[in-house]
Amino acid sequence: MNAAGFPLLSLLTFLPLVGALIILTVRGDEKIVASNARWTALWTSVITFALSLILWVQFDKSTADFQFVERLSWMPNLGLNYVMGVDGISVLFVLLATFLTPLCILASWEAITTRVREYMIAFLVLETMMVGMFCALDFVLFYVFFEAVLIPMFLIIGVWGGARRVYAAFKFFLYTLLGSVLMLLAILLLWYRAGTTDIVQLMSTPMPAEMQTWVFLAFFASFAVKVPMWPVHTWLPDAHVEAPTAGSVILAGVLLKMGAYGFLRFSLPLLPEASAMFAPFMFTLSVVAVIYTSFVALAQEDMKKLIAYSSVAHMGIVTLGIFTFNAQGLSGALYTMLSHGIVSGALFLCVGVLYDRVHSREIARYGGIAKVMPAYALVFMLFTMGSVALPGLAGFPGELLVIVGAWRVNPWVALGAATGMVLGAAYMLYLYRRVAFGRIQRDELRALFDMSPREHAIFAPLVIMTLWMGIYPQSFLDFFAASVAQLVSRHEAALGAARLAGM
Amino acid sequence: MFVGAVFFPLLGATLAGFFGRWLGDRASQWVTVLCMALAAFCGVSAFIQVALGHAPAVIEIVTFIDVAGFEVNWALRYDTLSVVMVAMVTFISTLIHIYSVGYMSHDPTTPRFFAYLSLFTFMMLMLVTADNLVQLFFGWEGVGLASYLLIGYWYEKESANRAAMKAFIVNRVGDVFFMLGLALTYWTFGTVEFATMFAGIDQHLGDTFLGMRSLEVIGVLLFLGACGKSAQLGFHTWLPDAMEGPTPVSALIHAATMVTAGVFLVARMSPIFEQAPVALTIVTIVGASTCLFAATIGCVQNDIKRIIAYSTCSQLGYMFFAAGVGAYQGAIFHLFTHAFFKALLFLGAGSVIHAMSDEQDIRKMGGIWRKIPATYAVMWVGSLALAGVPFFAGYYSKDFVLEAAYASHTAAGMFAFICGCIAAFLTAFYSWRLIILTFHGEPRADHHTMEHVHESPWTMLVPLVLLAIGAVAVGALFVEYFVGHEWEAFWNGSIVNGAANHIMHAVHEVPSWVPLAPTVIAIAGILLAYVMYMAAPQLPAMLAARFHGIYLLLLNKWYFDELYDRIFVRPARRLAYMLWKVGDARIIDGMPNGVAALVLEGTRGAVRVQSGRVASYAFSMIIGLVVFVTIFLLGATR
16 A cells, blocks of 8 residues: 555544544533633644654655555546645645644634634644645645635634734635636646646646646746735735734745645646746746845834745745756755744744733834743744744755755846845844844833743744754755655756757 | 864853753853863864874764755864864853953843853854855854844843844845855855865866856855955944944954954865965955054044954954965964954953943043053053064064065055055054053043942953963964964965965065064054153144044044945835835735725625525526536537
């Protein structure tokens, strides 16, 4: 069957759903229901994470093939199958999703007080969809998960969000849905041509260059919104600002990776010529994203908005790395995606810690926090530095590799990406200075408590990951080395073939 | 031993940083001092083994990154160049840790201070022992972080926070170039590891990049990175502001060690710079300009620490132009001696500030030399060494540097020689201006402060005395090894002089007036300071009034801060605000919101359909189903 001996990926995908069903059956006093829901959600997600560690241990790093593959016939007449499997590109994202979910549930422990049961259900459903999306090897299956992620997220923002939550939720939903509709058309086209939507088979079905262009644009419409790339990024700051803390963590940590993952999984291997053709366009958008959104971040007055804009800038680095088509750039992009998942998730949690105490995200209301919350200040500093890609922390290896890879393609693009280093330092340190440094001016801040044991428990794994990813990145890079190498060689082969055909 | 020298400071930082609360202030101070002492012991033994015993070593630890040939390892490279730095850094850092025990005794969060200080030392050691550019960059940014944290150590002070941020960001600008230089190095040599890179230089001499020789471009990019860290002209603005940090920090980071990292980088990359004459010329000119420029500002500043900061900036200029003319050994020698006497001067200044109840303005000092004789004496020693008065440490290195500039017989070299001589005069002048204004004359502080003037505790005096001994002795002691007859055996190939570069020999063949010049100039400078501030104290004010324009220009540091504020900071702020409010809010968001408004208009009519009655919904669903089934069947039968 596969390396685990049982359908591990399906188990990982649907176990949270089982947890959600259990929560659904709980009846009784509101308080007891809430407490039960919390504990069930936590245990479910912890068990899921523990199971997902099997992937970490048993994943064969030496091959670029799909592993842990499961295949069930779904709609045989239409050539649709239920196919699950992971390769080096997706396996760590599965782990990222299962790693962040328990932390998010812990982070919502006290912050969410209304409709706890529904909230926990939404979160578990969200986990199912995220894991399923990264495991799906059938394009239609992928599409189902890809779109279904929106629903729980839409609810999380719209129900448990801030003051303008409805506007933000709709903006989020409509933006991302609009792009996806075009992708659905493209998928239908692929299916019509190849008679299957199995990703592995699609990869071996070449496509005429003309058609590639149109399909690329359709994919682009969907993925670019999800990344988000400039100029379709404005849904993100609004969504982040209004989402509850844990929602922001998942949004930044996992959902933003879906777009870039889509580019890696579909655009690059299926549409090599169009990808090469559009690379300059993608570089331009990426560099603009890095510089433009960094500047915008500099002017923000809301902590979450600032970090949201910084996410757009970081994702600019990612898309830039993807379209370098060389091993360094691609590995750097993947690494930045992972590290950004950890670091920006942690930064949103940091904001959440303050929000839970003061109920404001406005930067100007803070100042001098380091005096009363030294442990928090240390943690916040660590992630701030992680975000500005200080060597030795998670952000650096990815950025280094992307810049090295980009230099190969075009030094000016590398320079553009590198300017992000300066601007990133500027806005993050400016944020930190206004929040943590200075003299405390407001009395309400004087009485703040430092982090609670629960908060320590949330941050400890993130701190460890940030340091680990910074000091020993090779342990992660090993996972996708083979897959990236294959991606590069196939891409070059495809371009070579196209060139031959052109002659 | 090799590992210990680097990792003991990290141990100390971890203990004090994470367990400081349980250990208590006293214990965490002494724990870090103990760790540093162990590191210093290891560092000095490594120096004896590697530099004097000629036994270089590389210790590989673990793979850091390996992506399709881009291979980077964590490794410790011990050759003479790095071991000179390791020994110097650990030794001076230990003294400064001890000094800080006394200096920071009134501070409420000392464990934090000592953790930062040890962390800095660790990063600095990682920098100098790196065996590839990426690890060097790790240390490079790491010392930047530590410097940021320490400048902003008193985070309740707004000016300190501002200075810390400025230091980090200006450094980052330099780091961008470093990063790009690293990328080009990789694509030129296929590696970023020093040994392999240097071995492959001959094959890549002719490589070009955008029409320029790759090696030249690498040289210039890395030098721009070095400029950021070493506060060279244009990038220097952060260094004086960095004096907001506690004085031991200024001594350790902003005088003895971190700011010299740029010089170290140029020396480390000497095989590449040797093949990049244009880059070297740029190094020479920038270094020479900085050394003169900073010295002119130092003459009119009134903050005791800022004067020394500009002096540091100026001395870094000396090191750079020494490297620029190919005398890397001389640059490192000056770096080495400078570390002793400049740390001494800063710590001495700290002792003065401590005695004067935290006063830093030399206009409010004076007449205190009898009350703090030990501090007074060590300040003299430091200044004598700085001015390059014979037989003090600075004499040997500065003399060598100036001779090398002269001996290079190039236009840039002569420019450097002239700048260096003028700067030497100014150096002597401002050093004695500082001494006279601080210690002599009528007391200008208020009565209350004067009553409290006291000599520092032994924890501060012992390091001062040891450094003073160093400032006297290290020049004479090491001159033969660094730049004298034994230089070839001593450096053992860790610094490369190209085949055409005979500067190390040419230095000894300059006309006899050249070695004498610096000494004469220095004494002239001292005399001028004496005349202006002791004999005729009304003279400075008169001159300032007479040459008001020049005075203001110097006092305001050539208006660099104002200029940068005008062309970088403020436009960036405005642009940021504009992009947000106009670009994002109005243009990008305007479109979908406008569409939404249109759609809203259009759907007013459609609203009527949504009556909310389940029956009508069910009906329309059935209709729809029928339509779809029909279409499907039609398709199937065809």
